[in-house]
Amino acid sequence: MPFDSVKPEDIFECRKCGDCCKGFGGTYVTPKDIQNIAKFIGTPPDTFVRDYCQMSCGKPVIAQKKDQYCVFWDDVKLCTIHPVKPRMCKAWPFIESVAVDPANWEIMSGACPGIRTDFPLPVVQRIIQKILIDNRNRQ
């Protein structure tokens, strides 16, 4: 495959394993996330923050269950708020830190089996930079 035709779906395909939904990684929710998720689950925004979030460095992050999975993770249904999941969850793994230093792609692949590491890192970096620019232009 010529590298200039590589697409995002060539370098990443989610395996739906849920590994990224477990552990206190700090899934921050933006004010927009809070509004969207609260509306989706049918609760007022402040109730959502009180009942479904924990505070980390003064900011709300989605809470975890006793098994350390996100409160919205379900083994069968997977992410139960998928249409409105937080910006952080939607963005993964096409994130700024890889655009800045593509070596992070290799590091992230250790925790995410959907990340392919058989493409040259400059190719990965180019794809991610383009995604981020496109996202910014859409905002």
Ligand code: SF4
């Ligand atoms: S760890 Fe990677 S492959 Fe597994 S659910 Fe998360 S994004 Fe998908």
Ligand code: SF4
């Ligand atoms: S909101 Fe959904 S995608 Fe994000 S950590 Fe929770 S279960 Fe995973």
